[in-house]
Amino acid sequence: MNITVVVMLFLLAVLAYVVVLLVGIASIHKAKLESKKILEDALEEKKRIIDLARKEGEEIRSRAIVESKEEANKYREEIEKDLRNIRRDLQLLERKLLSREENVERKESYLQRKERELTIKEREINELQKRLDEDRNRLSQELEEVARMSEEEAKKFTYRKYEERSRNCFFKSNQKN
DSSP states (O other), X not given: OHHHHHHHHHHHHHHHHHHHHHHHHHHHXXXXXXXHHHHHHHHHHHHHHHHHHHHHHHXXXXXXXXXXXXXXXXXXXXXXXXXXXXXXXXXXXXXXXXXXXXXXXXXXXXXXXXXXXXXXXXXXXXXXXXXXXXXXXXXXXXXXXXXXXXXXXXXXXXXXXXXXXXXXXXXXXXXXX
């Protein structure tokens, strides 16, 4: 009977060991499943956040494009206004020349002075056009840069650019005064 008890105890110990081993394996399997679920949830959240950031980036880019187009239109209107003023000045000069033929020397000096002004205005127009082109290129580069940024970086970038433009406008207006 002694051997039977020992064998039974041994079998009981082996059985207990197998049960513990199975419980351990089940726990590890359950932990793996839970980890896999957490990882899948995290990946879904990552994808959702990336999609949201991409959508907001597109919205920011679209707004920036609209703003740049509006700014370009504003510059174009200013240039067209200057051109109309120049054309009007030229027409005025022609009428004065016709009405004052007897004083050719005075008219000649007057025309020379007006010609210098027109050259200066033309240079200003060329500079405005150049600035417009530079602004378009700069805005395009900024848009490309913003498109590659995260939402937070894009917001910071946009706010920084807005502040810079505001300061530039402020300083330009103060310099004119």
